[in-house]
Amino acid sequence: MNAKLTMVYWKSKKFWLGKLVEHPEIMTQGKTLKELEENIKDAYRLMVFEDVPENHEIKEVVV
DSSP: OOOOEEEEEEEEESOOEEEESSTTEEEEESSHHHHHHHHHHHHHHHHHHHTTSSSOOOOOOOO
């Protein structure tokens, strides 16, 4: 799966915080910008594949 999404991010006192523009309900943090990016990818995958069985197929469709 290769979705291109837009991450809005900023630095707080302790962590980098970010959320996805296309899915504002997905928000996470990281100690570094790299960790934030990894965490937001994991959060997106969890949301998309939450109820999908391990043995599944993927097909691109045009809507």
